[in-house]
Amino acid sequence: MSRNTIFLTCSIVLNLLLFHSWYFHGEWEQSWTKSATAEAEFVASISCSGHGRAFLDGSIVDGKPVCECNACYGGSHCSVFLPECIADADSGDPMFLEPFWLKHAASSTIVVPGWHRMSYEFNDDSLISKELDAQIRETSCTVQALSTTNHPSSPSRVVASTPYYPIYKEQTEFFNSEDYKFEGDTSLCNNNNGCKGNFIELVTSPNNPDGQLKKAVLQGPSAKTIHDFAYYWPHYTPIPALADENLMIFTLSKLTGHGEADLDEAVHQRMLTYMNLSTYGVARETQLRVLKLLKVAVENEGKEMFNFGYQTMRNRWRKLSKTMSLSKWFSIQELETQFCSFSERVRGATPAYAWLKCEREEDKDCNAVLHSVNITGRHGSLFGAESRFVRLSLVKSDDDFDLLLKRMGTLVSQENNNDGINKIMTHTNEFIGTDKCTG
Template sequence: MCVTDHNPNPANQHPSANGNGTRRSSVSPDTVLNLEQGDPAVFEPYWKKMGDKCTMVISGSQWMSYISDFNNTCWFLEPELEGAVRRLHRTVGNAVVDDDRHIVVGTGSTQLYQAALYALTSPVDLSRSVSCLPLLTTRHIQMRRTISVQGFTDGQYTTITAPVDQEIMYFTFSKSTGHAGSRIGWAIVKDKEIAIKMSKFVELSSLGVSKDSQQRAAKIMGVICDGYQNCKAKNSELFFEHCQKLMAQRWERLREVVERNEFFSLPKYPKEYCLFSGEFNEPHPAFAWLKCEEDIDLEKFLRGCIKVQGRSGRKFGTDQKYVRISMLSKDEVFDQFLERLPTVKAISNGY
């Protein structure tokens, strides 16, 4: 059984301009809140405030060919995007992007992960015999040690304690700026042959990556870097500082709610010195691991009790008492989540 209080303490609610201490919300109390996926809608207001700084005009004759540069390791990588990627990492200092590193572009991190798997296992012909599987497993284990899987570690998620320097590192445009719909990711690869094989996988699976999306990504990254290169953008907040403050506020509000509820807990993260901000910061991850102190299927419970959809810990190889909650939703969705969570007053195994 799940017992809830449908009149939560107004102190849990986020103040707004409507004068009564609650934010006007377009989200109905009956709506199931989808906090399973990391859709970064939280950054949309920032880019609206940027106006036309990131606007692009594309003529009908631009970028019609599949080919960007056949002499490049990744022949469908737009030179503007390669330059923007290297500039962004050098600005933030979260990854080594020396000139001898190869950039491979893909449609998000999933395709690049598959490309890395293909590159590191391509000598194995799985069609010949099941005896190949142990070798594939061994190579996969080696790959997991080789690849550094990165959201964009820029202060909005974790502190930057040193530039990452792994054999294969990959990043996503969605996590670096919030533009998930552009479907852009990139890998920084030490070994040229691995980079060529990864590019071949992208070629075989999607015949390259949209040039329009690449150019848009390059434009937006350039706007971010310009702000830092010019020290302080006039009359506007620098993007990563905005993200750090926004995520810190969300985590603070969530912790306040959870600490008042005996059934749930959150992990604690120690402060670390961040090379980018020059300060000791507590990480503010894009996802919160919510734990129930009782032995229940927390994903099922939250969905049935307060209509919140998270992703079960079982899908990540851990206990069903954990649920991963996205911290990147729109304000009205996040506010609704914080209003619903304190209403849980009792839990039993028969919920």
């Protein structure tokens, strides 16, 4: 056999092997997942200059999904900064974790076939998959609900310490129920002053808006306490001790940053009844997604996600604190460093919100003062506090925070310039005064 013939034989064998491999991949690609995968990869590959994102269910222009720009950015690729735009620090949308999920794309993606879990119920008649239930327990999300099974003879009075999360008031009032009435600040009912009947005290810790770790104020058999631990995650606060209260609410959205993954409603019977009547359980594809996300979140005991979250929030708080330290007209809450049992060291503050106070007597409407430099926050009055307070959200995207910080810097430098002018004015007045006196 000539050398050429040997080469040719080898080459043909290689041809056959490669063809088999190519054909096999080809076949694999023809599977039912191909079109959805290609679509998702294409959308993810659209460039939006780091200031926006294209989505699978986004608007279509000329047959292609287009960029949805972050606030204050525009143009077809979100590359244009809109200078007159308002820095919106109102909502508590935890977008600061988006970069974490972009980094963990491969492990956090799900493929949902059209026939996935079409049934109303799982085959054990429950509304939540056993796997997700187990995963939530692993994430220490013990979710419970207020278990007054029958309508009580007199309505329970719902209270919270000022400043408090305004949705409590809205939720209680929306249902206009005979069972619950929102009464406002806990202190109104603390000193045995006209405070008969059943009480439900809502305790948010760390508190929304001011980030303080809180304890229940009311005691005794007629007082029930609901602990809202929505922000009790290492992103937002040192964890001094494991949460171990009777009635606790956790929110997965504040853990993973996914706005839709609220699982407040879960375990107790009355809450199950509510779920049955309102939405018949959490959507199956949501359960699948939450399961996947939680698996990533708790990998390596959650160290990576919590570390990412902590570093991001710590940097933001440091930058804002530095800016605010130059001001006398504005202040933000003071938060102590504390030992964190989760990270096993003393940690600085990383609150989800700044609780800004306008210190000058004339600045009674603090949000109006902020509007003068194109910032908007959430009015203190919504939290049962004075209007000279404003809640500023620090959990939004990098773009949002950067703009907020820049505008706060403008505000503080205006003060310092004004202060300079005021000093000059004071000198001038003194001079004029002196002049007058001597004149």
